[in-house]
Amino acid sequence: MEAVDCMVNRLKIGLADTTFARADMAGFAIDEINRKFPDLQKEFVRRTVPGIKDLPVECKLLYERDKCDMVIAFGMVGKEAVDKTCGHEASLGLQWAKLMTNKHIVEVFVHEDEGKNEKDLGSIFEDRARKHAINAVLLATNQQELTKYAGLGLRQGRMHVGKIVRE
Amino acid sequence: MEAVDCMVNRLKIGLADTTFARADMAGFAIDEINRKFPDLQKEFVRRTVPGIKDLPVECKLLYERDKCDMVIAFGMVGKEAVDKTCGHEASLGLQWAKLMTNKHIVEVFVHEDEGKNEKDLGSIFEDRARKHAINAVLLATNQQELTKYAGLGLRQGRMHVGKIVRE
Amino acid sequence: MEAVDCMVNRLKIGLADTTFARADMAGFAIDEINRKFPDLQKEFVRRTVPGIKDLPVECKLLYERDKCDMVIAFGMVGKEAVDKTCGHEASLGLQWAKLMTNKHIVEVFVHEDEGKNEKDLGSIFEDRARKHAINAVLLATNQQELTKYAGLGLRQGRMHVGKIVRE
Amino acid sequence: MEAVDCMVNRLKIGLADTTFARADMAGFAIDEINRKFPDLQKEFVRRTVPGIKDLPVECKLLYERDKCDMVIAFGMVGKEAVDKTCGHEASLGLQWAKLMTNKHIVEVFVHEDEGKNEKDLGSIFEDRARKHAINAVLLATNQQELTKYAGLGLRQGRMHVGKIVRE
Amino acid sequence: MEAVDCMVNRLKIGLADTTFARADMAGFAIDEINRKFPDLQKEFVRRTVPGIKDLPVECKLLYERDKCDMVIAFGMVGKEAVDKTCGHEASLGLQWAKLMTNKHIVEVFVHEDEGKNEKDLGSIFEDRARKHAINAVLLATNQQELTKYAGLGLRQGRMHVGKIVRE
Numbered sequence: 001m002e003a004v005d006c007m008v009n010r011l012k013i014g015l016a017d018t019t020f021a022r023a024d025m026a027g028f029a030i031d032e033i034n035r036k037f038p039d040l041q042k043e044f045v046r047r048t049v050p051g052i053k054d055l056p057v058e059c060k061l062l063y064e065r066d067k068c069d070m071v072i073a074f075g076m077v078g079k080e081a082v083d084k085t086c087g088h089e090a091s092l093g094l095q096w097a098k099l100m101t102n103k104h105i106v107e108v109f110v111h112e113d114e115g116k117n118e119k120d121l122g123s124i125f126e127d128r129a130r131k132h133a134i135n136a137v138l139l140a141t142n143q144q145e146l147t148k149y150a151g152l153g154l155r156q157g158r159m160h161v162g163k164i165v166r167e
Numbered sequence: 168m169e170a171v172d173c174m175v176n177r178l179k180i181g182l183a184d185t186t187f188a189r190a191d192m193a194g195f196a197i198d199e200i201n202r203k204f205p206d207l208q209k210e211f212v213r214r215t216v217p218g219i220k221d222l223p224v225e226c227k228l229l230y231e232r233d234k235c236d237m238v239i240a241f242g243m244v245g246k247e248a249v250d251k252t253c254g255h256e257a258s259l260g261l262q263w264a265k266l267m268t269n270k271h272i273v274e275v276f277v278h279e280d281e282g283k284n285e286k287d288l289g290s291i292f293e294d295r296a297r298k299h300a301i302n303a304v305l306l307a308t309n310q311q312e313l314t315k316y317a318g319l320g321l322r323q324g325r326m327h328v329g330k331i332v333r334e
Numbered sequence: 335m336e337a338v339d340c341m342v343n344r345l346k347i348g349l350a351d352t353t354f355a356r357a358d359m360a361g362f363a364i365d366e367i368n369r370k371f372p373d374l375q376k377e378f379v380r381r382t383v384p385g386i387k388d389l390p391v392e393c394k395l396l397y398e399r400d401k402c403d404m405v406i407a408f409g410m411v412g413k414e415a416v417d418k419t420c421g422h423e424a425s426l427g428l429q430w431a432k433l434m435t436n437k438h439i440v441e442v443f444v445h446e447d448e449g450k451n452e453k454d455l456g457s458i459f460e461d462r463a464r465k466h467a468i469n470a471v472l473l474a475t476n477q478q479e480l481t482k483y484a485g486l487g488l489r490q491g492r493m494h495v496g497k498i499v500r501e
Numbered sequence: 502m503e504a505v506d507c508m509v510n511r512l513k514i515g516l517a518d519t520t521f522a523r524a525d526m527a528g529f530a531i532d533e534i535n536r537k538f539p540d541l542q543k544e545f546v547r548r549t550v551p552g553i554k555d556l557p558v559e560c561k562l563l564y565e566r567d568k569c570d571m572v573i574a575f576g577m578v579g580k581e582a583v584d585k586t587c588g589h590e591a592s593l594g595l596q597w598a599k600l601m602t603n604k605h606i607v608e609v610f611v612h613e614d615e616g617k618n619e620k621d622l623g624s625i626f627e628d629r630a631r632k633h634a635i636n637a638v639l640l641a642t643n644q645q646e647l648t649k650y651a652g653l654g655l656r657q658g659r660m661h662v663g664k665i666v667r668e
Numbered sequence: 669m670e671a672v673d674c675m676v677n678r679l680k681i682g683l684a685d686t687t688f689a690r691a692d693m694a695g696f697a698i699d700e701i702n703r704k705f706p707d708l709q710k711e712f713v714r715r716t717v718p719g720i721k722d723l724p725v726e727c728k729l730l731y732e733r734d735k736c737d738m739v740i741a742f743g744m745v746g747k748e749a750v751d752k753t754c755g756h757e758a759s760l761g762l763q764w765a766k767l768m769t770n771k772h773i774v775e776v777f778v779h780e781d782e783g784k785n786e787k788d789l790g791s792i793f794e795d796r797a798r799k800h801a802i803n804a805v806l807l808a809t810n811q812q813e814l815t816k817y818a819g820l821g822l823r824q825g826r827m828h829v830g831k832i833v834r835e
Contacts, residue, residue, distance in 0.1 A: 048811065154186040262423055318353075432557065
C-alpha cells in the first residue's frame with residue numbers, strides 16, 4: 001500500500017505501550033503513520049504502562065479522558081505459560097474496553113516466541129506495528145478502503161497468505 | 168430449504184468481515200439472501216475490519232450506529248494455538264455485544280484447519296456462510312420457522328447429522 | 335419426586351432451544367411440567383435458535399421482551415474441541431444474562447460424547463431435560479423445596495450419587 | 502481462632518448452596534458462626550439451587566432482594582473435565598456478581614477429587630466451610646482482624662502452610 | 669531507579685492483600701514507597717481478604733468507598749492446577765474492576781512455583797512488590813516517566829531482559 005487516502009483531515013491517535021515489551025512498537029507506528037498519511041494532521045498521545053494487563057483501561061482512558069479518535073495497543077506476550085494467560089486476559093480486557101466505549105482498539109500484540117531468533121522477532125515487531133498502524137488510521141477515516149481487502153488473507157508480522165484457491 | 172417466507176418486507180442487514188479471512192463469506196451471504204428471499208426488500212451494510220477480535224465492536228456499531236435489523240459476523244480462525252485463543256476471545260466479545268444490544272449476531276466462523284484441503288475448506292466457507300445467512304434472516308423475520316428444525320441436528324459447513332435414534 | 339407443590343398458580347415459562355441439538359429436549363420439558371404440576375396454569379413460549387452460542391441473548395429476550403417468569407436453555411455441545419469451547423462461551427454468556435436480568439436461567443446442556451452409545455445419549459437428553467424442568471419450576475415457585483435436597487448429590491442425566499459417607 | 506470480636510451486633514447472612522454437592526456445607530457454616538460469634542445477633546437466609554452455575558445470580562439476589570449483609574456461596578466441583586469448566590464458569594460469575602454489587606461473596610468450593618477418599622473429602626468440606634464462615638463474618642464486621650494474618654499462608658480445607666522462610 | 673520525581677504532593681494508596689499468600693508483599697511496598705518518594709505525602713489504606721479471588725471487589729471498594737488515588741493488589745497463586753485457574757479468574761476480575769472504575773490497579777501476583785526454592789521465591793516476592801510499588805506511584809503521579817522505559821524489556825521479580833537486538 002502506498003500513501004493512502006483518508007477522508008478526514010485531522011486525527012488524534014492514542015498509543016498505549018508497555019515497559020515489558022522488547023521493542024519500540026509505538027515508535028514504528030508513529031513513523032509509519034507520518035509516512036503514509038502525509039496530508040493528515042496528526043496528534044499523537046502516548047501512554048506507557050508496565051505490562052499488557054494494564055493496557056485495556058489505559059486505552060479506555062485514551063478515548064474517554066484524552067478524547068482520542070483512534071487508539072492502538074502495543075504489547076508483547078512472554079514465552080512462559082503464565083505469560084500466555086496474561087495475554088489472554090489482556091485481550092479479553094480489550095474486548096470489554098471496545099464494547100464499553102463503542103470504539104475500535106487495534107491490538108498489536110507480538111508473542112516473544114513467534115520469531116525464529118532475535119532478528120526475526122525484531123522484524124515481526126516492526127512489520128506488525130507498521131501494518132496495523134495503517135489499519136488503525138483506515139478504520140478511523142476510510143473504512144471502505146479495508147473492504148477492498150476483505151477475505152484476502154492479509155497478515156501483519158509476516159507475509160500475506162492470500163485467498164483460498166478452490167480448484 | 169427453498170425460497171422461505173419471512174414476515175416483514177424490509178430488512179437492513181449488517182455484514183462484518185475481516186481482511187484476515189481467506190474467503191469472501193459476506194459475498195456468499197449476500198448472494199444467498201438475494202436468492203432465497205426474493206420478495207424481501209434488503210439493504211446491506213458491509214464493514215470490513217482487520218481480524219476476528221475487531222468484529223464484536225463492529226457488530227455492536229452496526230446495530231447502534233447503523234441501525235441494522237440483523238447483523239452477521241464472518242471470521243476465520245487460523246491454525247496456530249494463538250489463533251484459537253483469538254477465536255475464543257472474539258466469540259466471548261460477540262456474547263457481550265449480543266447481551267449489551269439485546270440482539271442476535273449470527274457468528275459465521277470457519278477454522279482454517281477444518282478442511283481436508285484447500286478445496287474442502289473453500290466449500291466449508293461457502294456452505295456455512297450461505298446456511299447461516301438464511302438463519303440470520305429467519306431469526307429477524309420469522310423465528311417460528313426455525314422451531315420446525317429444533318433438535319434435528321442441523322449443521323452449517325458440513326452435512327446435517329440428524330436426530331438421535333434411540334432404538 | 336411425585337406431583338410437586340408450587341406456591342403460585344400461574345407461570346409463563348420460556349424455552350430456548352437449538353436446531354443443532356439432536357433431541358427435542360424442550361418437548362420433554364413441556365411434557366414433564368404438564369405431568370408434575372397439573373394444577374399450575376402454564377404458558378409456554380418456545381424460541382429456537384441455530385446453536386448454543388445464540389441461547390444467552392435469546393434467554394435474556396424471553397425475560398425482557400416476553401416477560402417470562404422462568405427460562406430454560408436447552409443445548410447440545412458437540413464432540414470436537416471447538417464444540418467444547420463453544421459450550422464454554424455459551425455458559426459464560428448465560429452467566430452474564432442471569433446477572434444482567436437478576437433471574438435464573440436453568441441450563442440444560444448435554445455433551446454429545448456423554449453417552450456410551452446413541453441410545454444412552456438419548457436417555458441422558460430425556461432425563462436431564464425432565465429433571466431440570468422440575469428444578470426450573472421449583473426455583474420460580476417454591477425454592478424452599480430444593481433446600482430439602484441441599485448437599486445430597488443430586489444428578490440430572492444420570493443417577494443421583496448421594497451424600498458423602500464419612501465413616 | 503477462638504471466639505472472635507466483631508464490631509457490629511447484627512448480621513444478616515445469606516447462604517447459597519446446591520443439590521449437586523455431596524455435603525451440607527451451609528449447615529457447618531451456620532453451626533460455626535453460632536459458636537464463634539455468640540454475641541452477634543444473626544439472621545440466616547438459606548437458598549438452594551441445582552448446581553454451582555446457579556450460585557452467582559442467587560448470591561446477587563441475596564444482596565439485592567434479601568438485603569443480606571454478607572453472602573457465602575457453597576459448591577462442589579465434580580471430577581470430570583466438564584465439571585472443572587463448570588466450576589470455572591461459576592467462579593467467573595461470582596467475580597461479576599461481586600463487582601456488580603460492590604460486595605464480597607465468600608466462595609466455598611470443594612473439588613470432588615481433592616480428597617484421598619470419601620472420609621478425607623468429608624473433612625475438607627467441613628474444615629473449609631467452617632473456616633470460610635469465620636472469614637465471611639470478619640469481612641463484614643471486623644476486616645482489620647484479617648490483616649493480622651496477611652501473608653501468613655492460611656489455608657481452608659487443609660492445614661495452614663505458613664510464611665516463606667528465606668534462610 | 670533512585671528517588672523519583674512525582675508531580676503531585678499527596679497520594680492515598682490502597683493496598684489489598686490476602687491471608688493465603690506466603691509473604692508480606694504489602695509491607696515491602698509500603699517500605700519502598702516511603703524510601704523512593706520521601707517528599708510525597710502518603711496515606712496508606714490496607715485491606716486484607718482471604719484469597720486472590722477476593723481482591724477485585726476489594727480493589728474496587730478501595731477506589732469507590734475509600735477514595736484512594738491508586739490501588740495495588742498483592743496475591744500469591746498456588747502450585748496446583750486449580751490454583752492457576754483461581755489466578756486467572758482473579759486477573760479477569762481485576763480487568764473488569766479497572767474498566768468499571770476507569771483506574772489502574774497494579775497487579776502484583778507471584779506464583780508459588782516461580783522460585784527455585786523458598787529463598788528464591790522469597791526474593792521474587794520482595795523484588796516484584798518493590799518494583800511494582802514504584803510503577804503504581806508513577807502511574808498515578810508522573811506517567812511520562814514510564815515512557816522513558818517503553819519497550820525496554822523491564823521485569824519485576826527477576827532481572828530486566830532488555831530490548832531485542834536486531835543484528
